[in-house]
Structures are given as structure tokens and as C-alpha cells.
Amino acid sequence: MKRWNPRRILAVILAGWCLAACASLPAVDPDKTKEAAAAVPVVKSVNGTLPESRAKALLSKRWAKNTLDLKAQAALEEAATGVPLIAGNQARLLFDGPQTMAEMMKAIEGAKNHINFETYIFDQDEMGDRFADLLIAKQKAGVTVNVIYDSVGTLLTPQSFFDRMRAAGIHMIAYNPVNPAKVRGNGWKVNNRDHRKMLIVDGRIGFTGGINISDTYSKSSPFRSKSRPRSEKDVGWRDTHVRIEGPAVQAMQWLFIQHWTGQDADDLRDADYFPTPVIAGDKLMRVLGSEPGGRYEIYKAMLLAIQEAKKSIHITCAYFVPDEQTLQALIGAAKRGVDVRIVLPSVSDSGMVFHAGRAFYDRLLEAGVQIYELKLAVLHAKTMVIDGVWSTVGSANIDRRSFQHNAEVNVIILGGAFGKEMEIAFREDVKNSNQVTLTRWRDRPLLDRMKEFASKVWDYWL
Known part of the structure; x- marks a missing residue:
């Protein structure tokens, strides 16, 4: 049974009020971008910008034949986004709510100076209360706590929940208030939402990905589970987060402060928001924070990577309603022999988005794209791994709401070691999914076709 998300429905209604015409995403031409790309991309480290020779050495390792050229890809992304690579980081993948929440709470408990937290959903339930109580305890212990929460994402959360944290001394902002009377000087921009999920502790540890603060994450999904639950009631949402240490955390910190x-x-x-960075690992990454109507950094980076893929494109996506340019890029990759596989939901918290995304299945399947639908668990992860060496984890879905109207955060991590972890996770999701075949798809019920048609009419606002 497909659920209908009241937050999504409200966003559609408000968008209809606020938009007279549909804005468009920018054209992304890899050939033109190559003309503007530097020979060697900028790489920053704890000691500042690396010399070109050192940056080239980091990016010029020999990969398997016909795989993505990381140096060239990094230069393309920099030309398109203006965001440099950052060296010297540690990145650890986290899966589902219990593991991620345990790691975030552990980091919060260890905070000595400050905690900056940004989220779309912050529910008042058992999980939300535990998280709020921990933040309050740290604030009372002398740690500076700052929180940004989205006013649509928390529409169903009682105001008293946030008032309790404010009364304890936590500094809080409701992003782009739904109530225009509460707007402070920057105009009523209710269609622009803060969909980011970031936790930054002491300027040294950062978390980002798809996980909100809600009881929907109190249980694990079947991912890597030894037992196989039999119904939706026994499982939590399937999601992915990443824990980061190293100088890339400073880039996340800047995004938080700019939003504030x-x-x-x-x-x-006052707090020590930018402590002296230290080398924490060997991961090379780019931190992309997009803004509504901005430079579309995440969109450009994803599209360029898809367009340049040589071997494989493996996507796990919660809300998949691609624009025509992304659709053509995926179809074009499949037709040139790239292994394009996408894991999508079979159970969704947003029925309209679910059916709007399915409206694209026929064209994708006909071109050779393989589509899988995750069983039992609600899929909320937003990840992609290309040629096994280019990976991204973040909050952005493959839909126009994420790319045009939401503030999002994604990290791009280059290299085969992290890519291998991403591939293992992707294969696990495929194992827990049912494949959608073209023959079966074209035999679907008429009612499903009608739902797809009706939902696709609204796909721009979803």
C-alpha cells in the first residue's frame, strides 16, 4: 500500500500558489565543460592548496581499462561547480537508523565545544525526544548548540517541542517559515525548503546523508539482516548516511553558517567553529551544498558523472522523478553499453512521487536500464556509484524539487576503496529487491497507468 505524505502534499499546494511558471534546470554539456576545465583540478588539504604536481599525483592513479578518468572527472566537476576537492579525510558509511543514530549520539555525547545540527524532519516521538534530550543536556553542560530545522518538514511537530529546546538555551531557527508573519527580512520563500541533514560536532566530526530524526528510523531495514522480516511493520526505513572526519568537515561547517x-x-x-584541521585519512572528497535557484552544483556533478561513465552507473534513490536531461543521460549510457542499474522503492511514503517516477520506467527499460524495487522497507537512501570509483552520498533525490527548490548537501568521494564499499551495499540492495522487466511492466493494470499519468502532471512540484 502506498502512503501519502502530508508534507509533500503541502509542498505541492504551496508551490502552486507561489509559482507562475516552471523554471528550468541548466543544460550540462560535457564537451563545453571540458573546454573550461583546468588541466589539474584544485585540491585543498590541511596545509592549504596542494601544488599541481601533488594534486595530479593524487588523481592520476592507474585504474582498470575503460573506467572513469578521475583526474579529468574532477576537473570537469570543478569547472561546473566551482568547488575544490579536499584531501586527508576519513569517511565511514552508515546504514539505516539504529546504526546512524547510535553514531550521531555518541559524537554528541563527546562534544566539548559546539554542536551544529541541520535537519528537514525533527519529529516529537521516542527517537526525537531522545535526540532533543541529549542536545539539551549538552547545552546545559556548556556546549554551544545551534539547530536549523525546516518549517515544512516539521509541520506536524508541536511548537512546544522546539520551545522546550529554546528554553534550555539551544539557539534554533525554523527555515523559511510557512507563516509569513514569522519571516525575518528575506521574503516569504515557502516553496524553498531545507532538505539537508547535517550534524557537525566540534568542527571535527561531520555526518550527512538521508536520515532525519524520526521513529521511522528506530528499526533496521532487511539490509544485512540475519533474519528476514515478513511485513512492513517489522522493518525500519532503508537509508544511508556517512560519518566524516578531516578538513572536509570545515566545508560542511561553512555551509551551515551560510544557511544560518x-x-x-x-x-x-561564540565557539571554536574552525579548529585547526588535521589529516584524518586518505579520502579525497568534494562537499557540495546547493541552494534553491542557485548554481545547481549537485545536479551538474551528478549529470556529468553519468554522461562520462564508461563501465557502470549504480543508483539507489528514494524519490526518482528525473528531468528530461537526466533521463536522456541514463538512456544514452545504457545504449553505449554502460551497466545502468537503479534501485527504487516498492513501498513509499509519498504516493504521488512514487507513481510519477514509475511513469518513466517504460523508456528506461526499453533502453536497457535495469530497474529493481526494494522489498518491504521504505527506501529513503540517495546514493550513486559510477565505474566503482566515483561515489556520492547525500540528501538530494533525483527530482526537480531537490535540484531546483531545496537546499541539499551531497559529498562526492573519489577512489576505489570507498567505491568498493558502495558497490557491496548496492548489491545488497539489489538482493533485497524485485527486478522489473519490460514484459511484466507493460502488463501492469490500467489503474496503475492512470495513477502514473495523473502524478506525472505534477512532477515539477513534487
Whole structure:
């Protein structure tokens, strides 16, 4: 049974009020981008920008024949996004709610100076209360706590829940208030939402990905589970987060501070937000934070990677309603022999998005794209791994709401070691999914076709 998400429905209604015409995403031409790309991309480390020779050495390792050229891809992304690579990081994949929440709470408990937290959904339930109580305890212990929460994502959360945290001294902002009377100086932009999920502790540990604060994450999905639950009631949502240490955390910190000041908010309390960075590992990454109507950094990076793929494109996506350019890029990759596989939901918290995404299945399947639908668990992860060496984890879905109207955060991590972990996770999701074949798909019920047609009419606003 497909669920209908009241937050999504409200966003559609508000979008209809606020938009007179549909804005468009930028054209992404890899050939033109190559003309603007530098020979060697900028790579920053704890000691500043690396010399070209050192940056080239990091990116010029020999990969298997016909796989993505990381140096060239990194230069393309930099030309398109203007965001440099950052060396010297540690990145650890986290799966589902219990594991991720345990790691985030452990980091919060260890905080000595400050905690910056940004989320779309912050529910008042058992999980939300535990998280709020921990933040309150750290604030009372002298740690500076700052929280940004989205006003649509928390529409169903009682105001008293946030008032309790404010009363304890936590500094809080409701992003782009639904109530225009609460807007402070930057205009009523209710269609623009903060869909980011970021936790930054002491400027040294960062978390990002798809996980919100809600009881939907109190249980694990069947992912890597020894037992196989039999119904939806026994499983939690399937999601992916990443824990980061190293200088890339400073880039996440800047994104948080820019968002805070962009809301015409009070000044952040004094804290050591940018401690001296240290080398934490060998991961090379790019931190992309997009803004509504901005430079579309995440969209451009994803599209370029898809267009340049040589061997494989493996996507796990919660809300998949691609624009025509992304659709053509996936179809084009499949037709040139790239192994394009996508894991999508079979159970969704948003029925309209679910059916709008399915409206694209026929064209994708006909071109040779393999589609799988995850069984039992609600899929909420947003990940992609290309040629086994280019990976991204974050909050952005493959839909126009994410790319045009939401503030999002994705990290791109280059290299085969992390890519291998991503591939293992992808294969696990495929194992827990049913494959959709073209023959079976074209035999689907008329009612499903009608739902797809009706939902696709609204796909821009979903």
C-alpha cells in the first residue's frame, strides 16, 4: 500500500500558489565543460592548496581499462561547480537508523565545544525526544548548540517541542517559515525548503546523508539482516548516511553558517567553529551544498558523472522523478553499453512521487536500464556509484524539487576503496529487491497507468 505524505502534499499546494511558471534546470554539456576545465583540478588539504604536481599525483592513479578518468572527472566537476576537492579525510558509511543514530549520539555525547545540527524532519516521538534530550543536556553542560530545522518538514511537530529546546538555551531557527508573519527580512520563500541533514560536532566530526530524526528510523531495514522480516511493520526505513572526519568537515561547517546567516538570524554564539584541521585519512572528497535557484552544483556533478561513465552507473534513490536531461543521460549510457542499474522503492511514503517516477520506467527499460524495487522497507537512501570509483552520498533525490527548490548537501568521494564499499551495499540492495522487466511492466493494470499519468502532471512540484 502506498502512503501519502502530508508534507509533500503541502509542498505541492504551496508551490502552486507561489509559482507562475516552471523554471528550468541548466543544460550540462560535457564537451563545453571540458573546454573550461583546468588541466589539474584544485585540491585543498590541511596545509592549504596542494601544488599541481601533488594534486595530479593524487588523481592520476592507474585504474582498470575503460573506467572513469578521475583526474579529468574532477576537473570537469570543478569547472561546473566551482568547488575544490579536499584531501586527508576519513569517511565511514552508515546504514539505516539504529546504526546512524547510535553514531550521531555518541559524537554528541563527546562534544566539548559546539554542536551544529541541520535537519528537514525533527519529529516529537521516542527517537526525537531522545535526540532533543541529549542536545539539551549538552547545552546545559556548556556546549554551544545551534539547530536549523525546516518549517515544512516539521509541520506536524508541536511548537512546544522546539520551545522546550529554546528554553534550555539551544539557539534554533525554523527555515523559511510557512507563516509569513514569522519571516525575518528575506521574503516569504515557502516553496524553498531545507532538505539537508547535517550534524557537525566540534568542527571535527561531520555526518550527512538521508536520515532525519524520526521513529521511522528506530528499526533496521532487511539490509544485512540475519533474519528476514515478513511485513512492513517489522522493518525500519532503508537509508544511508556517512560519518566524516578531516578538513572536509570545515566545508560542511561553512555551509551551515551560510544557511544560518542567510535566514537573517541572530549571530551565532561564540565557539571554536574552525579548529585547526588535521589529516584524518586518505579520502579525497568534494562537499557540495546547493541552494534553491542557485548554481545547481549537485545536479551538474551528478549529470556529468553519468554522461562520462564508461563501465557502470549504480543508483539507489528514494524519490526518482528525473528531468528530461537526466533521463536522456541514463538512456544514452545504457545504449553505449554502460551497466545502468537503479534501485527504487516498492513501498513509499509519498504516493504521488512514487507513481510519477514509475511513469518513466517504460523508456528506461526499453533502453536497457535495469530497474529493481526494494522489498518491504521504505527506501529513503540517495546514493550513486559510477565505474566503482566515483561515489556520492547525500540528501538530494533525483527530482526537480531537490535540484531546483531545496537546499541539499551531497559529498562526492573519489577512489576505489570507498567505491568498493558502495558497490557491496548496492548489491545488497539489489538482493533485497524485485527486478522489473519490460514484459511484466507493460502488463501492469490500467489503474496503475492512470495513477502514473495523473502524478506525472505534477512532477515539477513534487
